[in-house]
Structures are given as C-alpha cells and as structure tokens.
Amino acid sequence: MVNKRILKNSICGVFLSTLLLGTELKINYNLDVYFHPRTDQTSGFIEGVNHVRIVNNSHTELKELYFHNAGNHDPKHAPLSEISSIRCSHGGKVSGQDSLVLIIGLFPPVQAGETVIVDIPFKTYFTSSGNPSLPTYGSRKDTVTYNAIHYYPVLEYFYSDGWHPDEYGKTIKPHSNFAKYEMDLTVPTDFLVGISSSISTQIELETGHTKYKIKDNHTLSSSAVFIKGMQKYPLNISGIQIEIIAQKSQEKHVKNIQARLEKLIPFYEKQFGNALMDKLVISSGYSIGSRAITTSNYIIFQDKIDDGHVFDHELAHQWFGFSIQADAYAENWLNESFAEYASWLFERSQKVKPDPFTFTKPIPDLNIWPEIKAMDMEDWTQFLLDVIGEKSLPPIYRPGKQTNWENAANIYSKYIVGSHALQMLQASEGDSVMQIIMMDYSMLFKGKTANTEDFINIIKKHTDDKIADNFRLALTTN
Structure with missing residues (x-):
C-alpha cells in the first residue's frame, strides 16, 4: 500500500515535502479493548485499559495531565464512562473521574526529556440519545449498529505554551494532539467490524470472538463500528484502502458513492495534495444524532450514505479537520468552511x-x-x-x-x-x-x-x- 504520509507533492514545478512535525509531547496509546453487545440483562458497552506513554519534549515540567472523557460530559446524568483505579508512574492526586475532564496530578513533576506512564481502566456504555459526540447504539429491522467514537479517555490538547484548562470543557468532542496508536480489540465473531486504523493481524478465538491487532503511527483518534445485518464493500483509490459498510438494500447508493469517490479523491488530491490517510471507513448507522459524523479517517452516516453535498463535505474533512486540525476550538471554521469550499x-x-x-x-x-x-x-x-x-x-x-x-x-x-x-x-x-x-x-x-x-x-x-x-x-x- 502506498504510504500517503511520506509522499511528495508537486505544484508549479516546486516539490513540497510532507513534514510531520512532532508536538511538544510524544504520545503513545496502547489500548486493550473488549466490545460487549447488548443483552436482555445489560446495555452494550466497550471496556478496556488505555496504557498511555508520554514523553515530555517541551521545555517545562509537567505537574499534571488532563484527559478528555466525552461520555461524562453531563453532570446532571449518570456518567457513560466508568473510570476505575488509575495507575501512574508519577503518583499524585486524581480528580474528575466522573467529569468531562479527568485530571491526574504528577509527583514528582515530569521534567523535560522524561517519560510518564499512565494506565486508565474504563468501561463506556453506548447510548441511543443521538448525541453526535458519543458512542451510540441503533437498530432497525434485522440490522444493528454500534458507533464506537470517543469511548476512551484521550489526552487533552497540549499547546506550545502548555495546558489550557479553560478550553477543555467547551466541547464534548475531544480536541487532542496527533499520537501513535496500538490496540488489541476483541469483538464477538458474528459482528462485522469497520476500524479506522490498519489491522495487522486478525485471530479467531475459541471463545467465539475475534481479536484484531491494530496500529496507526500518526492519527488523532481510533474509531470503529460494530454491525450486524450489513455488508462490507472494499475499494482502493490512489493507494487508499476504503471500506464502505451498508445494508444490502443500499447497493445502488454504494455504487453511487464508489463512483463519486473515484472522482472526488483525485480532485481533492489535485487541489490540496495527499491527505493523511492510508485507510478510510464509510459506514451507515442509526441514532448517531447527525446526518453524518467524521472523526479522523472514519465517516458514519445516518441511514443513507449517498448524501450528495454532505458526503463531499465530510470527505473534505480528511484534508481539513484530520490532516490539518484547527489548533483551538474557536478556530473550527478552518475545518468547516474549508470543507464547504x-x-x-x-x-x-x-x-x-x-x-x-x-x-x-x-x-x-x-x-x-x-x-x-x-x-x-x-x-x-x-x-x-x-x-x-x-x-x-x-x-x-x-x-x-x-x-x-x-x-x-x-x-x-x-x-x-x-x-x-x-x-x-x-x-x-x-x-x-x-x-x-x-x-x-x-x-x-x-x-x-x-x-x-x-x-x-x-x-x-x-x-x-x-x-x-x-x-x-x-x-x-x-
């Protein structure tokens, strides 16, 4: 597969190298995750441990870490995410386990060049509330979808001048730095899985589950969809591995999207160069709270995936919103207006x-x-x-x-x-x-x-x- 991240692009005879600038923190997420569908006794949930390794490449010491936990955004309702005992190499006070922002004090502080390791066990329930920033569950006839977005605690955005705590509670959707992801994801074998990151291995377990080993060296998040009653339609355009997931009854719409992608991706690449994606997942879903949601290289639509202008806009977020992200919530027009343009x-x-x-x-x-x-x-x-x-x-x-x-x-x-x-x-x-x-x-x-x-x-x-x-x-x- 062509690695879109290291290609060079040319315009007017001038070659522009694709440079991936590191942030002030070098962040590695290593997640062990298990998906549990709904039963007569329990709601569907996804649980695991987020092992986070952070190298302080800034010029100042770190006295605390801030994690965004989207499932706990509403203090008036029970948290969707349960955070149990947190382990940290630099022990300190932990607060906000039931809140949108989780704070871990560091003692002793992490000096420049030093590393801190944090283990955060979590259990996040899917909701049918239709909030586009939360993991959601939906069903219709013989189809079921679980939209697994923002289900694990993720480090808040670390600015060049340090943390900005006043910014972190302004939006449910996390605003985070680019990071490296590695994940072991275990899912019941009878579920179709669409994962935004690349799958290195896939192992069938005797328990009736499938374990996926997943890796992405440079991304903003890892998302997945777990589905029954739909089909996967693979496609490859410009070296990008594309998975379209939809009901069999949507085959006409799938063909329309495939034809549109054949035009859209080369056009956007000609205008804006290669996006930061080797893989793209496009899925149909239910109860997602919006006509479409894009998180990194994962797009999910409410019902019909062939949604004209909305599809063009969401795909453009692979360039504006993923490959380049606004450096503050107030700058989000750079994502949305550029996608409209x-x-x-x-x-x-x-x-x-x-x-x-x-x-x-x-x-x-x-x-x-x-x-x-x-x-x-x-x-x-x-x-x-x-x-x-x-x-x-x-x-x-x-x-x-x-x-x-x-x-x-x-x-x-x-x-x-x-x-x-x-x-x-x-x-x-x-x-x-x-x-x-x-x-x-x-x-x-x-x-x-x-x-x-x-x-x-x-x-x-x-x-x-x-x-x-x-x-x-x-x-x-x-």
Missing part, C-alpha cells in the same frame, strides 16, 4: 456548462475588498447572491425562535462565511494563485495544527499584505 470547488468542476463566474482569471475592475467594510447586510447579501447564488443567504431571524436562530447563526458563521471569503479571494486573485495558496497551506501544515493567522500568512506569501488584510476583514464583516 472544497465541496463547492468539486461541485463547480462537475458542471457540464461552466458558471458565468468561472474564476479562470483575475476579474478586471472587480473592486471587492475596499468596499466590504462599508456594506450593510442588504448590500452584503445582494453581493453574495450575485457572485455565489442562493446558498449565500444568511439565517433569518424569526420572533419566538431565538434559540434556533442563534444556532443557525453560529452554523452560518462557522460553515458559510469563511467559505464565501475563500471564494471571493479566488475571484479576486484567480484560480491558479488560489490553487497555489491552498496547496501550500495543505502541505505545510499536513500532520500539524493551524490557526487563522497561519492561513493568512500563506495568503500574504503568495499575494501581498493588502490582500491578506482584506481577507481577514472579510471573515469578520458579516
């Missing part, structure tokens, strides 16, 4: 008749940037309608539905505003310059984290200070 690029490329607004060359006399600051909402909306179309419309406020409007406004700012700013940048600077900007950004930060200023500096590198400043302004105008 990527799906827009692909949609435009598939049109038989090009749009009148083709962006093939810089547009003469289109003086976008200086006038943006003076635009009111009506001017802004009309401009976007003229350039992009009806998808540019902002959410509409309706009296009596303030909460829904606020949610819509949040989604609009996270998904749409940044995408529109990228499209306007392309309109201003032209296709070729925009492709260089996107390729440079994608390759420079592959396997790393990035923030808004990182991208704006790439714009500045290939245009000038004024264009970069105007792009920043476009992000905050509407």
Whole structure:
C-alpha cells in the first residue's frame, strides 16, 4: 500500500515535502479493548485499559495531565464512562473521574526529556440519545449498529505554551494532539467490524470472538463500528484502502458513492495534495444524532450514505479537520468552511456548462475588498447572491425562535462565511494563485495544527499584505 504520509507533492514545478512535525509531547496509546453487545440483562458497552506513554519534549515540567472523557460530559446524568483505579508512574492526586475532564496530578513533576506512564481502566456504555459526540447504539429491522467514537479517555490538547484548562470543557468532542496508536480489540465473531486504523493481524478465538491487532503511527483518534445485518464493500483509490459498510438494500447508493469517490479523491488530491490517510471507513448507522459524523479517517452516516453535498463535505474533512486540525476550538471554521469550499470547488468542476463566474482569471475592475467594510447586510447579501447564488443567504431571524436562530447563526458563521471569503479571494486573485495558496497551506501544515493567522500568512506569501488584510476583514464583516 502506498504510504500517503511520506509522499511528495508537486505544484508549479516546486516539490513540497510532507513534514510531520512532532508536538511538544510524544504520545503513545496502547489500548486493550473488549466490545460487549447488548443483552436482555445489560446495555452494550466497550471496556478496556488505555496504557498511555508520554514523553515530555517541551521545555517545562509537567505537574499534571488532563484527559478528555466525552461520555461524562453531563453532570446532571449518570456518567457513560466508568473510570476505575488509575495507575501512574508519577503518583499524585486524581480528580474528575466522573467529569468531562479527568485530571491526574504528577509527583514528582515530569521534567523535560522524561517519560510518564499512565494506565486508565474504563468501561463506556453506548447510548441511543443521538448525541453526535458519543458512542451510540441503533437498530432497525434485522440490522444493528454500534458507533464506537470517543469511548476512551484521550489526552487533552497540549499547546506550545502548555495546558489550557479553560478550553477543555467547551466541547464534548475531544480536541487532542496527533499520537501513535496500538490496540488489541476483541469483538464477538458474528459482528462485522469497520476500524479506522490498519489491522495487522486478525485471530479467531475459541471463545467465539475475534481479536484484531491494530496500529496507526500518526492519527488523532481510533474509531470503529460494530454491525450486524450489513455488508462490507472494499475499494482502493490512489493507494487508499476504503471500506464502505451498508445494508444490502443500499447497493445502488454504494455504487453511487464508489463512483463519486473515484472522482472526488483525485480532485481533492489535485487541489490540496495527499491527505493523511492510508485507510478510510464509510459506514451507515442509526441514532448517531447527525446526518453524518467524521472523526479522523472514519465517516458514519445516518441511514443513507449517498448524501450528495454532505458526503463531499465530510470527505473534505480528511484534508481539513484530520490532516490539518484547527489548533483551538474557536478556530473550527478552518475545518468547516474549508470543507464547504472544497465541496463547492468539486461541485463547480462537475458542471457540464461552466458558471458565468468561472474564476479562470483575475476579474478586471472587480473592486471587492475596499468596499466590504462599508456594506450593510442588504448590500452584503445582494453581493453574495450575485457572485455565489442562493446558498449565500444568511439565517433569518424569526420572533419566538431565538434559540434556533442563534444556532443557525453560529452554523452560518462557522460553515458559510469563511467559505464565501475563500471564494471571493479566488475571484479576486484567480484560480491558479488560489490553487497555489491552498496547496501550500495543505502541505505545510499536513500532520500539524493551524490557526487563522497561519492561513493568512500563506495568503500574504503568495499575494501581498493588502490582500491578506482584506481577507481577514472579510471573515469578520458579516
């Protein structure tokens, strides 16, 4: 299999090496995991021990460790994850076993260059609540799905200047550093398994279980789906091992997805280089709480997997959200708006008749940037309608539905505003310059984290200070 992580990419005759920058902490997760499906007596759960080895490559001592435990996000309800006796090579006070953030004090502190080892036993129950950040269970007719995401404690994101405890409770979904994963996963043999990481060996046990040995040298998480009543459809595109898991009744949709992947992956690779994936799992599921969920190189859809634009957007997260992740929760627009922009690029490329607004060359006399600051909402909306179309419309406020409007406004700012700013940048600077900007950004930060200023500096590198400043302004105008 081609290793997508070490390939070199070329644009405009310049070769850009794919560099994977280590974080301030070198993190190894070694998990022993057992999946237990529902019975008449018990709910389904997944249990095991997370053996974590952390090398302190920072310049400061570590006095504590912070782990994210998504299953325990709601203090008003019983924890989904039970954390038993924690063992640590640097013993200290442990708190927050029943909370979203688990804190382990380190004594003595771990100095620069030293290693700390932690064993965290856990037992996490699947829920049917439909929360897209939790492991969920669902069934329909003769099919059953267990969506195993965020089921084990994972180290919180360690910034270049250390821990940021105030950030860790803002989202149920964990925000973590890239790490190495090794796992022994034991599952009843009658379940079909889709695992985001590569399987090195598969052993049939006399107990009626199958043990999978799993390894991934550089990823953000390990996810799996356990299924009865569906089929697995293997595919290989550009050296990527793809597994599509769906009901037999969805064979038509599977064929549509296979055909779409044959176009999408080469297109995205041409625009953004190779993503950080050797494997991709795409599955159908139930009660997941969203039309689709992406965690690293694992995508699960509610029911139908052939979901048009949503599929294009979720696949784009292999580049924006996995290969490059935002370095803070507040920077999540870099994941969502860039995925929207990527799906827009692909949609435009598939049109038989090009749009009148083709962006093939810089547009003469289109003086976008200086006038943006003076635009009111009506001017802004009309401009976007003229350039992009009806998808540019902002959410509409309706009296009596303030909460829904606020949610819509949040989604609009996270998904749409940044995408529109990228499209306007392309309109201003032209296709070729925009492709260089996107390729440079994608390759420079592959396997790393990035923030808004990182991208704006790439714009500045290939245009000038004024264009970069105007792009920043476009992000905050509407």
